[in-house]
Amino acid sequence: MAQHSTVEKELVTYEREMIFPISVRILHWLRALAIVALALTGAYIAWPMFERPDDTNTLVQGWVRYLHLLTGFVFIGVTLVRGYLFLFTKETRERASFRDVFSLKSWIIQIKSYFWRGHLDKAGIYGPLQLTVYFGITVLAILASISGLVLYAYVYHHGLGGALRPMADMVVHFMGGLARVRYWHHVFAWAFVIFIPIHIYMVVWTGIRFKHNSVEVIITGYDYHKQPVKKG
Amino acid sequence: MDSYNALYEQGVARLKQLQQLTPRMGESLQDKMEAKGISRRDFMKWSATVTSLLALPLSFQPLVAQAAEVSDRVPLIWLHMAECTGCSESLIRTDSPSLDTLIFDHVSVEYHETLMAASGMQAEENLEEAMETFKGNYLLCVEGAVPTANNGAFLRIGPKSETGLQVVTNAARNAAAIVSVGTCASFGGVQAAAPNPTGAKGVHEVVDRTVINLGGCPPSAKNIVGTLMYFIMFGKLPALDMFNRPKWAYGKRVHDNCERRGHFDAGEFVETFGDENAKDGFCLYKMGCKGPYTYNNCPTERFNAHTSWPVLAGHGCIGCSEPDFWDEMADFEKPLGRQIVKGLDASTDTVGAVILGASVLGIGAHAVTSIFAKSEEA
Amino acid sequence: MGKRLVIDPITRIEGHLRIEVEVDDNNVIQKAWSSSTLWRGIEVILKGRSPYDVGLIAQRICGVCTYSHYRCSTEAVENALGIQIPYNARLLRSLMHSALIVHDHIVHFYHLHGLDWVDVVSALSADPAKAAKVALKYTDKPIAAGEGDLRAVQERAKGLVDSGRLGPFANAYWGNKTYRFTPEQNLIALSHYLKALEVQRTAAEMLAIFGGKSPHPQSIVVGGVTSVRDMLSPARLQEWKQKHDEVKDFIVRAYQADILMAAEAFGQEPSVLGGVNVKSFMSTAEFDIGDGNVLFKGGVIMNGDFSKVEDIDPSQIAEDVTHAWYKADGPQHPFDGTTIPKQTDMVERDTLNGKLPTLDQDGKYSWVKSPRYKGEPVEVGPLSSILVNYVHGNKRVVDAVDGFLKRSGLPFEALLTTLGRTAGRLLQTILVSEFEEETFQALLTNLKSDETTYVKPEFDETKEFKGHAMVEAPRGTLSHWIRIKDGKVQNYQAVVPTTWNAGPVDANGKVGPYEASLVGLKLEEPTKPLEVIRIIHSFDPCMACSVH
Numbered sequence A: 001m002a003q004h005s006t007v008e009k010e011l012v013t014y015e016r017e018m019i020f021p022i023s024v025r026i027l028h029w030l031r032a033l034a035i036v037a038l039a040l041t042g043a044y045i046a047w048p049m050f051e052r053p054d055d056t057n058t059l060v061q062g063w064v065r066y067l068h069l070l071t072g073f074v075f076i077g078v079t080l081v082r083g084y085l086f087l088f089t090k091e092t093r094e095r096a097s098f099r100d101v102f103s104l105k106s107w108i109i110q111i112k113s114y115f116w117r118g119h120l121d122k123a124g125i126y127g128p129l130q131l132t133v134y135f136g137i138t139v140l141a142i143l144a145s146i147s148g149l150v151l152y153a154y155v156y157h158h159g160l161g162g163a164l165r166p167m168a169d170m171v172v173h174f175m176g177g178l179a180r181v182r183y184w185h186h187v188f189a190w191a192f193v194i195f196i197p198i199h200i201y202m203v204v205w206t207g208i209r210f211k212h213n214s215v216e217v218i219i220t221g222y223d224y225h226k227q228p229v230k231k232g
Numbered sequence B: 001m002d003s004y005n006a007l008y009e010q011g012v013a014r015l016k017q018l019q020q021l022t023p024r025m026g027e028s029l030q031d032k033m034e035a036k037g038i039s040r041r042d043f044m045k046w047s048a049t050v051t052s053l054l055a056l057p058l059s060f061q062p063l064v065a066q067a068a069e070v071s072d073r074v075p076l077i078w079l080h081m082a083e084c085t086g087c088s089e090s091l092i093r094t095d096s097p098s099l100d101t102l103i104f105d106h107v108s109v110e111y112h113e114t115l116m117a118a119s120g121m122q123a124e125e126n127l128e129e130a131m132e133t134f135k136g137n138y139l140l141c142v143e144g145a146v147p148t149a150n151n152g153a154f155l156r157i158g159p160k161s162e163t164g165l166q167v168v169t170n171a172a173r174n175a176a177a178i179v180s181v182g183t184c185a186s187f188g189g190v191q192a193a194a195p196n197p198t199g200a201k202g203v204h205e206v207v208d209r210t211v212i213n214l215g216g217c218p219p220s221a222k223n224i225v226g227t228l229m230y231f232i233m234f235g236k237l238p239a240l241d242m243f244n245r246p247k248w249a250y251g252k253r254v255h256d257n258c259e260r261r262g263h264f265d266a267g268e269f270v271e272t273f274g275d276e277n278a279k280d281g282f283c284l285y286k287m288g289c290k291g292p293y294t295y296n297n298c299p300t301e302r303f304n305a306h307t308s309w310p311v312l313a314g315h316g317c318i319g320c321s322e323p324d325f326w327d328e329m330a331d332f333e334k335p336l337g338r339q340i341v342k343g344l345d346a347s348t349d350t351v352g353a354v355i356l357g358a359s360v361l362g363i364g365a366h367a368v369t370s371i372f373a374k375s376e377e378a
Numbered sequence C: 001m002g003k004r005l006v007i008d009p010i011t012r013i014e015g016h017l018r019i020e021v022e023v024d025d026n027n028v029i030q031k032a033w034s035s036s037t038l039w040r041g042i043e044v045i046l047k048g049r050s051p052y053d054v055g056l057i058a059q060r061i062c063g064v065c066t067y068s069h070y071r072c073s074t075e076a077v078e079n080a081l082g083i084q085i086p087y088n089a090r091l092l093r094s095l096m097h098s099a100l101i102v103h104d105h106i107v108h109f110y111h112l113h114g115l116d117w118v119d120v121v122s123a124l125s126a127d128p129a130k131a132a133k134v135a136l137k138y139t140d141k142p143i144a145a146g147e148g149d150l151r152a153v154q155e156r157a158k159g160l161v162d163s164g165r166l167g168p169f170a171n172a173y174w175g176n177k178t179y180r181f182t183p184e185q186n187l188i189a190l191s192h193y194l195k196a197l198e199v200q201r202t203a204a205e206m207l208a209i210f211g212g213k214s215p216h217p218q219s220i221v222v223g224g225v226t227s228v229r230d231m232l233s234p235a236r237l238q239e240w241k242q243k244h245d246e247v248k249d250f251i252v253r254a255y256q257a258d259i260l261m262a263a264e265a266f267g268q269e270p271s272v273l274g275g276v277n278v279k280s281f282m283s284t285a286e287f288d289i290g291d292g293n294v295l296f297k298g299g300v301i302m303n304g305d306f307s308k309v310e311d312i313d314p315s316q317i318a319e320d321v322t323h324a325w326y327k328a329d330g331p332q333h334p335f336d337g338t339t340i341p342k343q344t345d346m347v348e349r350d351t352l353n354g355k356l357p358t359l360d361q362d363g364k365y366s367w368v369k370s371p372r373y374k375g376e377p378v379e380v381g382p383l384s385s386i387l388v389n390y391v392h393g394n395k396r397v398v399d400a401v402d403g404f405l406k407r408s409g410l411p412f413e414a415l416l417t418t419l420g421r422t423a424g425r426l427l428q429t430i431l432v433s434e435f436e437e438e439t440f441q442a443l444l445t446n447l448k449s450d451e452t453t454y455v456k457p458e459f460d461e462t463k464e465f466k467g468h469a470m471v472e473a474p475r476g477t478l479s480h481w482i483r484i485k486d487g488k489v490q491n492y493q494a495v496v497p498t499t500w501n502a503g504p505v506d507a508n509g510k511v512g513p514y515e516a517s518l519v520g521l522k523l524e525e526p527t528k529p530l531e532v533i534r535i536i537h538s539f540d541p542c543m544a545c546s547v548h
């Protein structure tokens, strides 16, 4: 919870506030890693660009696909746990951001702030645009996972793959063919790839602009707020 | 195993039923085979082939053989809609030497415009007579899509100039089972490709009954004959997949059993047609092979008496057994991500890269502006 | 006022064909109309697609002459982009093409056309022993025509007839007086009908060796051929050779023998001694294996002038749609051709079978366009190719024709008949089958020093291109015409053999080959119009092709 600590420099007082508990941070970085790995391995699957090695015993495509699936399952796991935490944890500040999503004023404030106008005031820890984007990313994650699992079900016929087959059949039928599923999976991959640089930039930029610890916050968990100058 | 036992019982019951129908041909199969110079041994070999083709345990072999013997009592009506006759051409190439004609005899061909001797009024009479005599008992095969625009006027058939739509709905009513042979009849096929000027549709979209879809442009003779055999043996439809294709033939992707799969997994790809990699038989994925998204048994059953199949001939699979493949799988020589997005003059990867580039540019602009922007916040 | 007869469907062809004729009181045909009753719109569908994909799509115009459109379409694109394919690719394409022609002609003669010549019921009363001797008249080594073979076939046919359910043979024209074979001859031909079912399969396999499958092979791409592994495999080459030998054996020992037998038996049958009434013939060069070694030369014979043959001028081709169900301002050259449907209604009329909807002869009545060369209708097909090359003095063809006329005792004029059209197809089959050996040898020789099968196309998508290709398909001269803009197909037109032959009358009242061929024909029994069907079959109709 918010702890008060006074930094004695130039008589400015900062407030150290715990924003993200360790679980959220670990999950974030696991997920970030998984997305990068999935995008790289996925890109290779879509267009196998490396020269073949000299021996046929090295299953390049096989290993890449294996990695892709491994990270894919990590990704699915993280998405599930993260979703659970968001919705059910006792900590309410994340959910509080919903209020901003339904407030036109908050939207205007946030968008203006990106164009160097005004400050960023929000009810929870995210701005409305932010929450919407993160929500969108979650939907994207679900879609990528479902399409990924459908593709998986036709590559591995036993165990989980076999168990997923009836669901996969339904999806394929709905989509009008496996090619469509694969196509959309590819499109979803692009959406992630485009999200990454924008996301990192926005995080870094808001930190600089509004002078708080937005980068560190996802690492250490703490943010610092400037307190009104207290005469010592 | 239990399900097989049940199926076996069903097959035996079906045979009894067939045997009770009065034989239309005086001769026994034995005589017929002798007349054709086919020994009992050849015949048993063939029925073993069919048994394994249908993915049935070998214990079914005697059943297959018996079914073949009585199957001359199953009348077949074959209609042509909007099509190219490639499916019929595929059927006439059916292999297992000398037995093709036998199968022709078995499945009494009551109506098939490409094969029958009668024309005009006489052909029309044959169709009407067969539909009446074998009401509820005939197998209906349809080749070709059904044009539905302008009330179906783009296809007219017969002296009364009925539309294809009328002819097919009429014949479907009293059929024992309906089989759509080929991608046209199953899913609309080439004439249903954009902009589908005739409103062509698959048969299952115009009749309100279960239709077996034999995808493929054309389907192999094995897939056609095998499906007919299944119906003859068990008197019911085989297990079907999500697009009502028989699972025994369409249960696996082309990619699953492809002979080049080892090269796919090893990351060995043909880079241009005819290059050294092509000579080595590497995987055709980068040449646009759609085997990973296509359900068919081409790699195992092949075409023309096992002679070849598209991937063996060095060309990727174009997905010809899939719904709407003419639109969905084009460009045929490019993998999915490099295909032209419909309605856009660029591929998914180009669109993605452009948006990514635009985002990065936007970021750059925003960052530079930020440096000069006068903050309103202290 | 004549009496009208409607024949729909014409069976044993590809597709949906309706023929209507008007007979006078002596049952002589005064006028005839030919109509195809299905439109699929493939030319419309091809627009806007990648030039690399059109071959595969165009191939689906027809599954019978499958490969013709695939190759022609691909070569139209190559012509537009200015691509020269490697020599090996040309040879492989030729080998596939010859396999197709041989396959198609065997199936046509035996399984589609055969029952117009062969009375299956009459074969039942034949004496197999006598028939075996008869067979020796037409070749000294008959196939499937020994006494035992023939007896077995006869018993099999008997079983079918006795059962009372004739299946595909039911309700036909058995006993018609224009069937001229003796019972023994009918039995021989029936035996070959069954044998040909096996042989055609082998011929199809020859196409599949380099094509991947048949119908609808999948091994041609813009720039060459993909089946490089099959080409480099001695086992595959041997497989091809073996099948070639089997098929050629059948052609010489059965097909040729049967045509000689027909020439003898039908030599005096009036209903097959007319039927060539459009006296202009067109055919394109085909089977060019380099160094001037070309099997068939191209050219046009105009208005029955057999003294000369002119080169085809592609700019002289135009399609008229006055009586076809399309909208257009006048005859169109295929580069600028349009395909805009404009269907009109049928007309209710009294016919020999009561009141029926019939073709509107004064308005539009068919989905087939009417191609014209210099404004004239021309006949295309194997007969045209044979005639054009005969007039050219092409030695191979002259020898084949003269040899056939000598053996059959027929005069040259006999070629200009229904019977001649059917014989012309045999001669083409023999020539193609012989020439494919030369092609195969050329391939073996070239493989010693060259394994190239493909050149990567250079395609500047910002430029505009146009191109066309002409191939000699089984049913005659086929041409595809393409315009490319912004990297996509801007316009596409196919002018197809059966379009040339089956099209309706044009704006100038000039009648096409099908409609002309029937005029003057006398019918035995108009409601059982075997004679009409036979003449129309001699063209080997393919309606999916003709309309597309």
Ligand code: HEM
Pocket (backbone or CB within 6 Å): A034, A035, A038, A039, A041, A042, A043, A045, A046, A065, A068, A069, A071, A072, A073, A075, A076, A144, A145, A146, A147, A148, A149, A151, A152, A155, A182, A185, A186, A188, A189, A190, A192, B292, B336, B337
């Ligand atoms: C951020 C998430 C993901 C990204 C960016 C991603 C990216 C990709 C890409 C680009 C492809 C190639 C598609 C093409 O052919 O164009 C692919 C294929 C595939 N992905 Fe993913 N993917 C993600 C998540 C998943 C998940 C969660 C799974 C399931 C566990 C999965 C399973 C697969 C499978 C099975 C394939 C096909 C592999 C093959 O056919 O050999 N993916 N992925």
Ligand code: HEM
Pocket (backbone or CB within 6 Å): A024, A028, A031, A032, A033, A035, A036, A082, A134, A137, A196, A199, A200, A203, A204, A214, A215, A216, A217, A218
């Ligand atoms: C400089 C590095 C980064 C910083 C400071 C940062 C910061 C943050 C913060 C503060 C959040 C909101 C908290 C949360 O929901 O977890 C967040 C969310 C998210 N980040 Fe990052 N991030 C960084 C890099 C990345 C990278 C490289 C990726 C992916 C490749 C990524 C993917 C995500 C995703 C998917 C979410 C949203 C959904 C969620 O987890 O709830 N981040 N990031």
Ligand code: NFV
Pocket (backbone or CB within 6 Å): C014, C061, C062, C063, C064, C065, C066, C068, C069, C473, C474, C475, C476, C478, C496, C497, C498, C499, C542, C543, C544, C545, C546
């Ligand atoms: N007419 C025609 Fe074809 C041929 N031969 C075409 O090019 O058959 Ni379908």
Ligand code: SF4
Pocket (backbone or CB within 6 Å): B082, B083, B084, B085, B086, B087, B143, B144, B181, B182, B183, B184, B185, B189, B190, B216, B217, B218, B219, C060, C063, C216
């Ligand atoms: S499915 Fe293909 S082969 Fe069969 S009729 Fe249609 S286009 Fe022809």
Ligand code: SF4
Pocket (backbone or CB within 6 Å): B254, B255, B256, B258, B259, B260, B261, B262, B264, B282, B283, B284, B285, B289, B290, B291, B292, B311, B316, B317
């Ligand atoms: S050639 Fe096609 S089907 Fe075969 S392994 Fe490669 S991608 Fe799969």
Ligand code: F3S
Pocket (backbone or CB within 6 Å): B216, B217, B254, B294, B295, B296, B298, B309, B310, B311, B316, B317, B318, B319, B320, B321
């Ligand atoms: S294109 Fe068709 S034939 Fe088989 S390999 Fe592909 S499904």
Ligand SMILES: [Mg+2]
Pocket (backbone or CB within 6 Å): C043, C493, C494, C495, C496, C547, C548
């Ligand atoms: Mg045309």
